Amino acid sequence: MTMANKNNGCVLWLTGLPASGKSTLAEEVCKVFESKGLAVEHLDGDKVREVFPQTGFDRASRNDHIRRMGFLASRLEKYGVIVVASFISPYQESRDSIRGMCKNFYEIYLNTPLEICKSRDPKGLYKLAMEGKILNFTGIQEPYEPPQQPQLVLDTSTLSIPQARDRILDLLYSVH
Amino acid sequence: MTMANKNNGCVLWLTGLPASGKSTLAEEVCKVFESKGLAVEHLDGDKVREVFPQTGFDRASRNDHIRRMGFLASRLEKYGVIVVASFISPYQESRDSIRGMCKNFYEIYLNTPLEICKSRDPKGLYKLAMEGKILNFTGIQEPYEPPQQPQLVLDTSTLSIPQARDRILDLLYSVH
Numbered sequence: 001m002t003m004a005n006k007n008n009g010c011v012l013w014l015t016g017l018p019a020s021g022k023s024t025l026a027e028e029v030c031k032v033f034e035s036k037g038l039a040v041e042h043l044d045g046d047k048v049r050e051v052f053p054q055t056g057f058d059r060a061s062r063n064d065h066i067r068r069m070g071f072l073a074s075r076l077e078k079y080g081v082i083v084v085a086s087f088i089s090p091y092q093e094s095r096d097s098i099r100g101m102c103k104n105f106y107e108i109y110l111n112t113p114l115e116i117c118k119s120r121d122p123k124g125l126y127k128l129a130m131e132g133k134i135l136n137f138t139g140i141q142e143p144y145e146p147p148q149q150p151q152l153v154l155d156t157s158t159l160s161i162p163q164a165r166d167r168i169l170d171l172l173y174s175v176h
Numbered sequence: 177m178t179m180a181n182k183n184n185g186c187v188l189w190l191t192g193l194p195a196s197g198k199s200t201l202a203e204e205v206c207k208v209f210e211s212k213g214l215a216v217e218h219l220d221g222d223k224v225r226e227v228f229p230q231t232g233f234d235r236a237s238r239n240d241h242i243r244r245m246g247f248l249a250s251r252l253e254k255y256g257v258i259v260v261a262s263f264i265s266p267y268q269e270s271r272d273s274i275r276g277m278c279k280n281f282y283e284i285y286l287n288t289p290l291e292i293c294k295s296r297d298p299k300g301l302y303k304l305a306m307e308g309k310i311l312n313f314t315g316i317q318e319p320y321e322p323p324q325q326p327q328l329v330l331d332t333s334t335l336s337i338p339q340a341r342d343r344i345l346d347l348l349y350s351v352h
Contacts, residue, residue: 052243
């Protein structure tokens with residue numbers, strides 16, 4: 001049984017290109033907190049879109065969507081939930097607006113190089129985007145704006161997932 | 177300092193026409209829980225729209241918006257927060273989809289008569305809608321679909337706000 005403790009509330013916001021390793025890493029981080037009996041919620045871009053399929057991929061729709069997720073994260077944080085969010089969230093303006101909503105916000109930038117992400121392409125989406133069969137794909141047609149002042153930068157092409165996970169945990173324990 | 181207790185989590189969903197008394201009643205219910213040191217979150221239609229101003233008022237946009245709020249409510253409930261939601265939420269389909277997402281969901285229908293709501297008109301919106309200056313206004317141009325099987329029906333033209341508040345508390349204490 002997990003309990004929310006008001007003092008634990010925080011938002012770990014993983015941002016980066018498609019296939020940079022966000023979801024996998026977020027899941028591993030969540031497992032650690034769950035094993036400690038802490039209240040942790042994983043908000044994942046792909047999974048949330050299944051709940052809200054109508055959200056578009058143009059800049060305004062993406063910003064709106066990310067702001068809504070930020071609002072949700074901020075409410076959960078308020079009640080002591082550790083929120084681990086994995087969203088491409090390509091635009092600085094929406095990430096900044098979430099920072100403004102949250103109390104303990106950590107922007108974690110997965111700067112895995114584009115060429116590595118392209119070669120991983122677990123869902124074949126880069127291929128479809130490069131063939132022009134998907135439009136508005138971040139990294140191909142749409143820009144990814146790297147965080148200006150992230151709390152942590154992780155490259156999952158040089159770090160293993162457990163190593164990257166431990167960096168995140170170290171960050172959190174150093175300040176919490 | 178309020179603490180979330182997993183056993184307390186529930187969603188009290190107030191639905192009804194504009195000016196039927198939802199927000200006022202929700203605030204009074206929240207005050208009671210807050211005074212007991214319980215974790216309670218008020219999700220209010222008007223306030224949430226300030227955070228997400230781009231949401232439209234057509235049927236699809238409203239349904240999407242209400243589903244998003246339901247998702248938020250369900251996540252908060254999961255961690256022991258008492259969620260008091262006050263939304264017109266005019267369509268049965270979106271209210272039903274929220275019921276499906278939540279564990280302890282109470283649909284509370286404010287059936288204050290339309291004529292009373294019109295005469296209250298605290299923000300002058302009924303007037304603007306009747307003059308055709310606001311479109312898609314529930315109760316004027318758009319239908320309100322009354323709940324088929326609400327857990328509670330309250331008419332704030334015959335009940336005082338404290339009376340209506342106590343009915344909600346009685347409902348909750350009778351099952352929790």
